[in-house]
Structures are given as C-alpha cells and as structure tokens.
Amino acid sequence: MKYAYYPGCSLRGTGRAYEESLLAAFRLLDVEVEEIDDWNCCGATTYMSVDELTSYALASRNLALAERDHSEIIAPCAACYLVLNKTQHYIRDYPDIKLVVNRALDTIGLKYRDKVKVRHPLDVLLNDVGPEAIAAKVKVPLNGLKIAPYYGCQIVRPYSTFDDQGDPTSMERLLEACGAKTVRYPLKTTCCGGSQKGTLPEVGLDLIHYLLSEAQKNGAEVITTVCPLCQFNLESFQKEAGERHRQTAVPVLYFSQLLALALGAPADTIGLQRGFVPIRPVFAKKEIAYA
Amino acid sequence: MPEISQLSGPEAVRVGFYVCHCGTNIAGTVDVKALAGYAASLPRVAVSREYKYMCSDPGQALIEQDIADHKLNRVVVASCSPLLHEATFRRALGRAGLNPFLLQMVNIREHVSWVHLDKKAATEKAQDLVRAAVQRVALHKPLQKRRVDINPSVLVVGGGIAGIHAALTLAEAGKQVYLVEREPTIGGHMAMFDKTFPTLDCAACILTPKMTAVGSHPNIKLWTYSEVVKVDGYVGNYKAQVKHKPRYVIDDLCIGCQECIAACVYKEGKTPDEFNLGLSMRKPIYLPFPQAVPQKVVIDRDTCIEFKSGKCKKTCVEACGDRLAIDFKQKETFDEIEIGAIILATGFKTFAPERNPYCGYGRYPNVYTSLEVERLINASGPTAGEVILRDGKKPASVGIIHCIGSRDANTNRWCSKVCCMYSLKLAHLIKEHTGAEVFNFYIDMRTPGKGYEEFYDRLLDEGVHFVRGRVAEVSDWAVHPSEEGKLVIRAEDTLAGFVRRIPVDMVVLSVGLEPQSDAQDVRRLFNISCASEGWFLERHPKLAPVSTFTEGVYIAGACQGPKDIPDSVAQAGAAAAEALALIDAKSVELEPYTASILEEECSGCKSCISLCPYQAIAFIEEKKKAYINEVLCKGCGTCVAGCPSGSIKQNFFEDEEIFEEIEGVLAYA
Numbered sequence: 030m031k032y033a034y035y036p037g038c039s040l041r042g043t044g045r046a047y048e049e050s051l052l053a054a055f056r057l058l059d060v061e062v063e064e065i066d067d068w069n070c071c072g073a074t075t076y077m078s079v080d081e082l083t084s085y086a087l088a089s090r091n092l093a094l095a096e097r098d099h100s101e102i103i104a105p106c107a108a109c110y111l112v113l114n115k116t117q118h119y120i121r122d123y124p125d126i127k128l129v130v131n132r133a134l135d136t137i138g139l140k141y142r143d144k145v146k147v148r149h150p151l152d153v154l155l156n157d158v159g160p161e162a163i164a165a166k167v168k169v170p171l172n173g174l175k176i177a178p179y180y181g182c183q184i185v186r187p188y189s190t191f192d193d194q195g196d197p198t199s200m201e202r203l204l205e206a207c208g209a210k211t212v213r214y215p216l217k218t219t220c221c222g223g224s225q226k227g228t229l230p231e232v233g234l235d236l237i238h239y240l241l242s243e244a245q246k247n248g249a250e251v252i253t254t255v256c257p258l259c260q261f262n263l264e265s266f267q268k269e270a271g272e273r274h275r276q277t278a279v280p281v282l283y284f285s286q287l288l289a290l291a292l293g294a295p296a297d298t299i300g301l302q303r304g305f306v307p308i309r310p311v312f313a314k315k316e317i318a319y320a
Numbered sequence: 321m322p323e324i325s326q327l328s329g330p331e332a333v334r335v336g337f338y339v340c341h342c343g344t345n346i347a348g349t350v351d352v353k354a355l356a357g358y359a360a361s362l363p364r365v366a367v368s369r370e371y372k373y374m375c376s377d378p379g380q381a382l383i384e385q386d387i388a389d390h391k392l393n394r395v396v397v398a399s400c401s402p403l404l405h406e407a408t409f410r411r412a413l414g415r416a417g418l419n420p421f422l423l424q425m426v427n428i429r430e431h432v433s434w435v436h437l438d439k440k441a442a443t444e445k446a447q448d449l450v451r452a453a454v455q456r457v458a459l460h461k462p463l464q465k466r467r468v469d470i471n472p473s474v475l476v477v478g479g480g481i482a483g484i485h486a487a488l489t490l491a492e493a494g495k496q497v498y499l500v501e502r503e504p505t506i507g508g509h510m511a512m513f514d515k516t517f518p519t520l521d522c523a524a525c526i527l528t529p530k531m532t533a534v535g536s537h538p539n540i541k542l543w544t545y546s547e548v549v550k551v552d553g554y555v556g557n558y559k560a561q562v563k564h565k566p567r568y569v570i571d572d573l574c575i576g577c578q579e580c581i582a583a584c585v586y587k588e589g590k591t592p593d594e595f596n597l598g599l600s601m602r603k604p605i606y607l608p609f610p611q612a613v614p615q616k617v618v619i620d621r622d623t624c625i626e627f628k629s630g631k632c633k634k635t636c637v638e639a640c641g642d643r644l645a646i647d648f649k650q651k652e653t654f655d656e657i658e659i660g661a662i663i664l665a666t667g668f669k670t671f672a673p674e675r676n677p678y679c680g681y682g683r684y685p686n687v688y689t690s691l692e693v694e695r696l697i698n699a700s701g702p703t704a705g706e707v708i709l710r711d712g713k714k715p716a717s718v719g720i721i722h723c724i725g726s727r728d729a730n731t732n733r734w735c736s737k738v739c740c741m742y743s744l745k746l747a748h749l750i751k752e753h754t755g756a757e758v759f760n761f762y763i764d765m766r767t768p769g770k771g772y773e774e775f776y777d778r779l780l781d782e783g784v785h786f787v788r789g790r791v792a793e794v795s796d797w798a799v800h801p802s803e804e805g806k807l808v809i810r811a812e813d814t815l816a817g818f819v820r821r822i823p824v825d826m827v828v829l830s831v832g833l834e835p836q837s838d839a840q841d842v843r844r845l846f847n848i849s850c851a852s853e854g855w856f857l858e859r860h861p862k863l864a865p866v867s868t869f870t871e872g873v874y875i876a877g878a879c880q881g882p883k884d885i886p887d888s889v890a891q892a893g894a895a896a897a898e899a900l901a902l903i904d905a906k907s908v909e910l911e912p913y914t915a916s917i918l919e920e921e922c923s924g925c926k927s928c929i930s931l932c933p934y935q936a937i938a939f940i941e942e943k944k945k946a947y948i949n950e951v952l953c954k955g956c957g958t959c960v961a962g963c964p965s966g967s968i969k970q971n972f973f974e975d976e977e978i979f980e981e982i983e984g985v986l987a988y989a
Contacts, residue, residue, distance in 0.1 A: 196683065
C-alpha cells in the first residue's frame with residue numbers, strides 16, 4: 030500500500046532534517062509514500078487559536094486531496110498530526126462544521142468524505158512495518174546509545190490513537206530495535222514551552238531547562254523527538270536556558286535521524302551535520318560506525 | 321376491525337376522561353383545558369375533566385363519583401407514567417365497582433410535557449395519545465388477578481456488610497435464609513478496613529460479631545466459595561441453582577486449626593495474597609484472614625504442587641491426620657433451592673488507577689491505592705499495622721489524592737461519595753501511625769452525614785494540609801534539591817491561584833467505586849436492570865430504592881451505587897423488611913396479562929415452546945396443540961409475537977386492542 034505523505038511547512042523549514050531522515054528510512058524499509066499534490070498549511074499555528082473554522086477548512090482540503098487516491102495519510106509533524114486528527118473529530122461530531130467546510134471545499138471542486146486515516150510515522154513503523162522487520166535491516170547498530178524519548182504533547186493529547194496517553198513507549202520500542210538503550214524519562218509528555226519562548230521567555234526557558242537537565246540527569250546522551258517545535262525549542266534555546274540555570278549539552282534529534290542512520294543512511298544526508306549540539310562526538314564515543 | 325356498533329345500545333361504552341395538571345409538571349407544557357375539551361368531543365366519552373392532582377384522594381374520589389353518577393364503564397387517565405399510578409387508579413375503579421382493568425392510562429408527563437417545550441405541539445401530541453387510549457379502552461375486557469402462595473425462604477447474594485445485615489435481619493424474623501458468597505469467606509470490603517469513619521471504631525470489632533452470628537445462626541444456610549448460576553420462577557416462587565466451587569477441604573471435617581498451612585511444603589508464601597491486595601504472599605493452602613467465616617482453609621489449585629505435578633509430599637494431609645479434611649479429588653457440586661424473595665448485595669469494585677496515566681500508579685512503587693493503605697494500617701495486615709513504604713522506611717510526608725476515577729470525564733463521571741470521608745480517616749490514621757505531614761488534594765470536600773463535617777473540622781485542627789485543586793501529575797523529576805528522591809505532586813491550588821509542587825514520600829490514591837465487572841451478567845441472571853453506569857437499577861430512586869422492576873428481587877448496598885457502611889446497612893435492613901412484607905403476606909397477586917392458545921387455530925408447530933423463557937408452554941400430544949400454563953406464564957409476549965399462525969392471544973394486549981390504539985394515534989384530526 031502506498032501512503033499519502035503530508036510534509037507540512039516545518040519539514041520544509043526548521044524541520045528539514047526530519048523529512049530528510051524519515052524519507053530515507055521509509056526508502057530503506059520499502060515503505061512507499063506519495064506526497065500530496067498542491068498541499069497547503071495544515072491549519073495549526075495561529076489559525077487554530079484565532080479562527081478555528083478556517084483551520085478546519087485548511088486541514089480538510091489536505092484530507093480531501095489525500096483521500097482521492099489514498100486511504101491513509103502520514104503526517105510526521107506533531108502539529109499537523111494533531112490538527113488533521115482534530116479536524117476529523119470535529120467534522121464527525123459537529124454537522125454544522127461539516128456543512129461549512131464542505132461548502133468551502135465545493136468552491137474548488139473538492140469534497141471531504143471522511144475516508145482517509147491519519148497516521149503518525151511511529152504508528153506506521155511499529156504497527157505496519159514492525160520492530161522485528163526493522164531490527165533485521167539494521168546495518169549500523171546504535172551500540173547502546175542512551176536515549177531520552179521525548180514525545181511532547183501533541184501526538185498523545187487529546188487523541189492517543191496508537192499509544193498510551195501518559196506513558197507512551199513507541200519510540201522506545203523502535204529505537205531499541207536499532208540497538209539503542211532508552212533511559213527512564215518521566216517528562217516524556219511534558220510541555221516544551223511551545224511558543225512561550227516568544228511571549229513569556231522565562232516560562233519557556235524554565236520548561237526547556239527542566240526537560241534537558243532531567244534527560245542529562247537520567248544518563249541520556251541524546252534526546253529524540255517527534256515534533257519540529259520541540260526539537261527547535263530544546264536545541265536552539267539550550268544555551269539560553271542554561272544561562273538561566275546551568276549549562277547542559279544534550280543533542281536533540283528526530284527519532285527518524287537515528288533510525289535512518291541505523292538503517293545505513295549516510296549521516297550527511299539526514300541532517301546530522303547541522304545540529305547546534307554536535308552529535309558526532311557522541312557517536313564516536315559509542316563507537317557507532319555510521320556511514 | 322371490531323364492530324363499534326356492538327358498543328352502543330344498553331351495553332354502551334361510556335368513557336370517563338381525566339387529565340391531571342400534576343401541578344405545573346403537565347399543565348406548564350400541555351394545555352390541559354383544551355385537552356379535556358378535545359376528549360369531550362370524542363365518541364363514547366361521557367364525561368371529561370381536568371384536575372390539579374388526579375392521584376390525590378379528591379382526584380380519585382372524582383373518578384369514583386363519576387362512575388356512579390354517569391354510569392361510566394371505562395376510564396382513561398392522562399397523567400404520569402403507569403409505573404407510578406396505574407395501581408392507584410385501578411384501585412379507584414375497583415372501589416367504584418368497576419373491574420380495574422377497564423382503565424387505560426396515557427403518559428403525558430414523561431412522554432409529552434417533560435420532553436417538549438412547544439406548548440401547542442405538545443398539546444397536539446397529547447390529543448393524539450388520548451384519542452388512541454379512548455379508542456383502545458372501549459375494547460378492554462374485565463380481567464381477574466391470580467393469587468399464588470409465597471415460599472417463605474429468602475436468598476441473599478453477597479456476604480459483605482449489606483448481605484450480612486440483610487441475612488441476619490431475616491433470620492432473626494424466623495425466615496430460612498440462604499447466604500451465597502463467592503469468596504471463601506464473608507466480610508467483603510469492610511473486613512479489609514482498619515477503622516471506620518467518622519467514629520474511628522475498629523471495623524473488625526464491629527463486623528466480626530455479625531460474621532460469627534451469620535456462621536452460627538440456625539436459620540442461615542451459609543454457602544461461601546459458591547455462586548448462583550441459574551434462577552427461574554417468579555415472585556414468591558423462585559428456584560435457584562447454586563454452584564459450590566471445590567475448596568479441596570471438606571467443610572464439615574475442617575476445624576480451622578490451620579496446622580496444614582504451617583505444614584505446607586512451601587516454607588514461605590509465594591502467591592500474592594488477595595486479601596492484602598498483593599502486599600504480602602500466601603501459601604497454596606490458606607485462610608483468607610484470621611477472622612474469616614467460615615474458619616475453613618481453602619486450597620488454590622493454580623499454585624498447589626499436588627495439582628501441578630501430582631508429586632507433592634502432601635505434608636498438609638499428614639498434618640490434618642485422622643481428621644481427613646483434605647480432599648484433592650473434590651468436585652464442584654450444586655444445590656437447588658426454592659425461595660420466595662431474593663436480595664442482591666453484590667457490592668462494588670475499586671477503580672483501577674492504572675487507567676489514569678498521570679497518577680503514577682504501577683510506575684512508582686510508593687504510589688498506593690487507598691485500599692492498600694487500609695491494609696497497611698490494619699494490625700492484621702501485611703506490615704502488622706506499620707505504615708511503611710516498600711523499602712521499609714516510614715514516610716515523613718504523604719499526599720492523598722482525591723477523586724481518582726471519580727468526577728472525571730475521562731473515566732467515571734460520578735462522585736463515589738465515600739472517598740472524601742475515607743481520605744480524612746486515612747489522613748488521621750497515617751498521621752497517628754507515622755507523625756508524617758499529610759496533604760489532601762481535593763476538588764470539593766463532600767462531608768454530608770452525621771458527624772462527618774465535624775470530623776473534617778477535627779482533621780483541620782490536627783494540622784492535616786488541604787490543597788483545593790485537581791492533581792495534574794505525580795512524578796519523580798526534581799526541579800529543586802528538596803525534591804530529589806521524592807514523589808512530586810503537581811497541582812493547581814485553586815484557592816491560592818498558582819501551581820504547587822509538593823514533594824512527598826508516599827502517595828495515596830483515593831480510588832472511586834465502580835460496579836462489579838460482572839454486574840451485567842448478574843443483572844441478566846436475576847432479570848433486573850442496570851443504569852447506564854452499570855449500577856443495579858432501583859424501581860424508583862426515591863420511593864422504591866431497594867426494589868427492582870422484577871417483583872421479589874431487592875437490592876442493597878453498593879451494588880446499587882456508591883455507599884458508605886451506614887447507608888449500606890440501612891439499605892440492607894430496608895431490603896430485608898421489603899422481603900419480609902412480601903413473604904408475610906403469604907400469597908401474592910399476579911397480573912393477569914397471561915397468554916393463551918386459540919386451539920382451533922394452533923397448527924401444532926411447537927415453535928412457541930422453545931421461545932418461552934419460563935418453560936410455561938407444553939405440547940398436548942393427543943390434541944397436537946400447544947398449551948400455556950397460566951401460573952408459569954409471565955406475560956412477556958414473546959410467544960404471541962413468534963406464533964406463525966397468530967394463534968396466541970395475550971390478555972390486555974389482544975391484537976384488536978393494539979390495532980385500535982394504533983388507528984387512534986394515527987387518525988390525524
């Protein structure tokens with residue numbers, strides 16, 4: 030089966046390493062994806078808080094485009110994943126929203142039929158491909174690299190579609206299949222600060238610091254995320270948060286970067302050369318023989 | 321179509337119509353004057369009236385007077401549900417010399433006024449329903465109720481405090497009682513508690529005398545480790561089949577010396593002890609707790625070596641010696657009993673806190689449920705009454721989190737009613753046992769009850785801390801050095817207006833009460849209903865709180881909804897009194913809604929025989945016709961609907977009556 034693929038804006042901007050590595054991993058695992066033609070904003074960011082209806086209309090256009098040729102759509106960005114899910118729920122629960130959204134879609138010759146299932150890459154990798162199949166294709170074992178799996182809020186709340194809401198374990202199962210070790214991380218679904226860094230910097234920076242220092246305290250050599258905003262906050266403001274508290278140096282990667290690396294993708298093709306906190310010394314220490 | 325003409329002449333049908341205002345319950349939404357005027361215009365209606373409260377004595381007197389004055393021979397009352405007042409109005413007809421079954425009620429309260437807002441449309445709907453009733457009632461026939469004798473024995477299901485109290489009350493009144501409990505001992509949840517609120521009297525001290533009384537009462541047949549598996553019959557004449565699970569210990573021979581337990585080849589227990597909620601281990605042969613009734617040991621075949629390999633040295637048998645009480649070959653046995661009434665007191669289960677992902681249960685060893693802490697505090701519990709953590713240390717600070725699995729849209733919406741009070745009790749006992757700082761995190765303190773609010777006041781004086789706010793998370797990540805190595809409770813303090821982080825050594829989750837997981841199976845077995853949450857449904861929430869919609873089956877205690885001990889005991893007493901009232905009437909009237917076979921039309925296909933849930937239909941070979949036993953027929957109507965040749969009719973629900981009603985409701989003006 031070929032999945033529809035919806036990158037969203039982040040994966041073409043700050044989160045390009047996510048797309049590079051995820052698509053590489055999909056290729057190496059023979060997961061076929063096809064990018065939706067002429068996709069638009071998912072409706073997250075300010076839309077959802079300023080004008081929900083516009084947000085639903087934007088999201089449903091992407092869904093309507095996807096369901097023309099596909100029964101499942103992969104949305105890697107946590108915000109896209111949440112908004113697409115939320116839109117489906119609201120259209121199902123509120124007939125008036127459905128009516129307005131379809132009226133809007135009708136003006137461009139589209140109709141939303143609720144025929145497409147929104148999937149997260151973690152869900153696809155674990156439940157469609159499976160950890161055993163992944164383990165069998167590992168070329169570069171991660172040699173017990175200690176990982177703090179960080180999920181953030183959006184893929185588990187409020188719709189926990191494939192994992193536990195309070196204690197998700199998908200990333201653990203996936204990365205352990207690649208030879209990594211995961212550390213206990215009680216903050217795995219706690220807030221990264223979202224856009225607070227822009228509006229109330231001290232609130233955002235405190236949250237960022239707690240996440241980083243707790244990971245370090247529990248022995249993590251790297252934090253993995255599923256969300257471009259989490260990755261951005263934790264990595265880009267690590268130094269600034271450290272100035273408020275005490276300095277940390279934890280590389281923050283997308284889970285897909287480690288997966289693709291383990292499957293044999295060259296490090297320079299999956300964004301590992303661009304991190305603010307360099308990862309290569311960690312790989313060297315763990316004697317991970319990456320390509 | 322029945323011939324209406326036969327209804328005129330000297331035997332003419334004369335209907336009296338009465339619409340009730342029910343205060344403003346009905347009159348607020350239905351134009352009762354217009355409705356009475358409309359009814360007066362219908363054929364065969366001789367008199368039509370509206371009145372403020374038809375169910376009142378003057379209301380009933382009005383009907384009786386009209387029957388005499390206007391020679392009425394049919395009555396239609398448009399008011400509330402027949403469940404509430406059909407019997408009232410039937411009695412009124414009876415007093416005026418009319419057969420009570422010549423009445424028809426129209427439910428214009430639950431079916432009209434309470435569910436509609438538009439007065440005009442509601443009135444029109446009421447008119448349709450009234451027209452249907454007036455047309456139907458013309459065809460009603462006089463029916464006679466049947467009387468059957470009542471068996472004076474009672475079955476009580478569930479041996480918690482409610483079942484115990486009900487059984488003792490009935491036994492003291494001289495009735496034969498069968499008390500069936502599925503666990504090896506009676507006592508239920510109350511036996512697990514240390515103290516009881518608000519008086520702090522010891523649970524065992526007040527419970528065990530009652531348990532012993534049950535065990536030794538000549539009028540009580542106590543069956544533990546047993547379950548009711550089948551129930552037949554009807555009010556006054558139920559039959560039940562009780563399954564006795566094998567204890568592998570012969571009841572009559574075991575004297576409860578427990579030498580076998582000491583002698584078991586297991587030197588230490590290896591199986592989590594159910595009674596201590598897994599906080600201690602037991603052996604395969606065990607007594608649930610020291611005051612268990614009956615004092616008979618039980619062998620758990622899943623962990624006993626003899627059952628696993630057949631090669632055990634059987635030191636238990638040696639220890640038992642010539643008492644010969646141990647029998648590895650015991651099989652399950654069954655008893656059939658006949659009873660007149662049944663009391664269900666099957667209790668509750670506590671909420672499984674794993675379902676709330678934020679409270680840390682199962683992830684952090686020092687997060688306990690309230691019931692586990694009851695066992696820790698209890699002198700006969702796993703730590704002999706010491707409140708200590710799993711590593712043996714005494715907690716210096718304890719957080720009690722209320723409403724776990726209660727008042728929560730994600731799990732259970734209801735208030736479990738007992739948790740605020742037992743949390744206060746636990747706070748007091750923990751402080752008393754350990755001197756720890758105790759924090760209660762609550763949404764609202766709910767302490768209505770005699771002496772309850774005073775107990776809350778006392779706790780405030782004792783220096784227990786109260787934080788009003790729902791807990792967001794229990795975790796072990798530290799922001800401040802003082803939090804290192806502790807469990808941190810994060811909660812919004814809604815009175816102070818900020819988020820608190822309170823580090824503690826021990827977290828107690830005040831878990832809510834839930835229906836038993838097999839409540840649906842039990843309700844089907846006894847043919848009663850459950851409310852949507854799964855609690856057993858009472859006949860009326862205020863006026864018949866221990867009765868069910870099945871005559872002769874009563875409910876008591878927390879199987880009906882969350883309840884504390886005083887309420888459970890009060891309900892058990894009420895259920896016992898209701899059962900006594902039924903039994904002491906010696907006989908009971910049965911509704912005459914039975915079905916009968918129209919012999920000339922019956923083809924003898926026998927399809928009705930297997931449909932009947934009450935085995936009331938037999939086949940008469942000589943005639944090749946089916947025959948319905950009136951005493952056994954409960955009037956469910958299944959055979960009537962199932963008969964392929966339409967040759968079964970049911971009193972009060974004859975085809976003509978139903979068709980006339982349908983035509984009435986469909987005949988738009």
